[in-house]
Amino acid sequence: MIQPFRCLLFSFLVLILMHSVPAQARIDTAVLTPTRQIQAYIYQSADLTLVKDTRIIHFAGGMNPVRFSWSGTRIDPTSLSFDISDRSLPLEITQIQFPAREKNQAVWHINAQAPCRAEVVIRYFTAGFSWQPHYTAILSSDQTRMQWTGRVRITNRSGMDYPDARVMLVAGEIHLLNRIADLAGQPFPYGRPDTESSDTGPTGMIARGKAMLESAPALMLQSDTTGSAPKNVDKARASDYVVYTLDGEKTLSDGGSDALIFMRAPSVPVDTLYVSDTSRFKDAVIRMVTFTNDTASGLGSFPLPGGIVRVFQAIDPSGGLVFAGTDTTKYIPAGSRHQLRLGPDPRVTVTPRVMGYAKTHLTFDKQKNLSGFDEVRTMALDLTNFSDQPAKIDIFRTAPDSHFSISGISGQDKFEKIDQHRFKFSVTVPPGTRQTIHYTLTIHQGDRKWQSAS
């Protein structure tokens, strides 16, 4: 495939742009300034990367036009910013010009009261980067501990290579008004006032953004450094965001992706819990592995970004494993308990049975028509555990409406009313045994709803 021409040009114009020449003609001479450092803040929650490009420029006295141009990449021109690191220098940014009939180009007009050398930082948003955590959990054979490894896969489809970049991964939800890919694809940096309902309107922008994504180079896995020495990843909180800073510098090649280990916890205490909840899982009993994201578990004091978790279980001391299931976790706050859903386990079952049924408290209106009654079900929940470990089971049930009562409960370790519709039994069933929970559920129907209330 022929690669489109992609480049970033950052030039300090020695000659003033010849704007007196109409239309497309332009002659200029430029001094290209090399990059000193690139920093890339790649966001997880949106297709957005904040790039900071640090350079050194020698300014002449008077007005200095500084041109920045790009092609084949997805820079949002409305995000362009030019910062002078040393604010005490005699430099003033008077304006940014997006020249007529020049696409993907910006010119800063910088007035220097005296010649000087300055470090400047060009800041912009670009689309096309992403990062996604992938976790691997290996359960011990007794299911009381797990080895937890987090990898992060960084993918660059921005159209640009970023060599030797400092890479920061930002976790947290940001509020965006426009997609960066849409802004990057606009024919004019801020649109144009008289056609906003057509080519720069939301529909057109989305269509262009989609077209751009579809035309983007296919994902190419250049390297997966899973087995190589992990880079150290430094974590820091900033407001409600977490910033993961990769150690050293890294080249982010367009079309490539890398997987880097960013955390490891060798022995995280876990509980295995079985959950029966007909409103969520129908008749299946789902096996969950629960753990706490905290320092005591070895996971540290930071939230875990959401990602795919693949869970394996050790079956022998020589490293034999079986695949136990996969789950996609959402963001796990620090200190919170989390459940990994591994799927149904046929060795643990919950079977509800109606052991008795009666209609009581029949009521009649003034015309002797039936107006209400109570349905009384004597329920049995048969629990079986054919596994070789004790099974902690949570059984959630949802009543059809709030007019019900429960009595005669036996066989459970704990009963809890969650809200006006839901209740929960908790029980631990020893390995290779059966157990039954009994209770009586009375549901008030018709006028009985009102009579029981009044």
Added chain:
Amino acid sequence: MAVRILILLVLLTAGTILPDQSSADTRLGILPVPEAAHIRLSDQGPILIQEYHHLSFGKGINQVAFSWSGARLDPDAVLLTPLEDSESIRVISTVFPSDGTRLIWEVDSQQAGVVPVIISYLPAGLDSLVTYSATVSSDETDLDLDAHLVLRNFSGQTYSLATVRLDADTMFSTQILDRETRQIPFSVPQNPAVKKIFHWDGQIMPHDPENQDAYPGIPFGYRLTFPAVDSENTADLRAGKVRIFLKDARDRTLFTGEDTLPFLAKGDTFFLETGRSRDIVITKRRMDTDETRIRRNDKGKIQVFDQIVTDRYILKNTSDTPAEIRLIDRISGEWKPVDMGHGYTLEDHETLIFDILLGAQETQTFDLTYEMLNLFADKFIQFNKVSIQ
């Protein structure tokens, strides 16, 4: 296509009848070059261009032709205003030729001489936007606001040296070509009072977030109050997009989100949403609903009843910093409190606002018990909710 706006001063003698514009004609006139052009921006309306000229008038009736091509103008909004001696220089009529691309003023001058005038018009395709960049301090108690005016010129006309007037106090000179966009910094009030707030609205937020596969988090941002009237460095803020950055403890600058600032009058307050937090989890559960005071008709059919409701709110902060939470929920219809487990203010008859300070890694739970009154069971059930008349 050539684009131009031309002013042609044609000297005619008093009493001359205007030529028939539909027929061919030849004219000779002076093309005065504007000495200055002002681009005047307004909060809401279109941009007004004002060009300053010195026109030479002869005694009597003078014709000043104003024409345009490749540009769109409202011909009824083109004005010629003499700046001096308004008694002796008067615009007595405006002629709109049928081609729709020019107009001719008839100016009656009591004496010959050079007169300063302003030509004002409203070009289409020229407008302005305001964008802001807000940088929040690492402790999230201060905010620096940078403002940029974005001037977009797709009018077909080039303004080679124009004075842009944003308001009475803010002006600058620039040139702007056709199809060009320029972004110019300007100063805005600083040092707003800043308070970080988490915003949970029961009408739009999930009530059981921990059991949701995709929990978006609670919106948070900064409540800004800019200095009020009569204080120094105060001004209204124009509407525009705000991009919010945060300085972290290592002096790095992160982008944290963007929001739209509406027009904000000085002294007013605005909540600038920047992102969503998943470290604050708020769960609402309906714990109980009991019907009381059931009233029936002679046939025993329920007509009216009351309902005692208990809702439980569980607020969990998993982060290591305290959080100020504004919790908003609604109880629609006629109701009265029974046992409200937390103080609140009523925004209107149904909207309750709870301001809650949640400590680091703290969980708070409170119940609201209230009585819904006179709920209609059969007829008039639409009156169980309150509509705005």
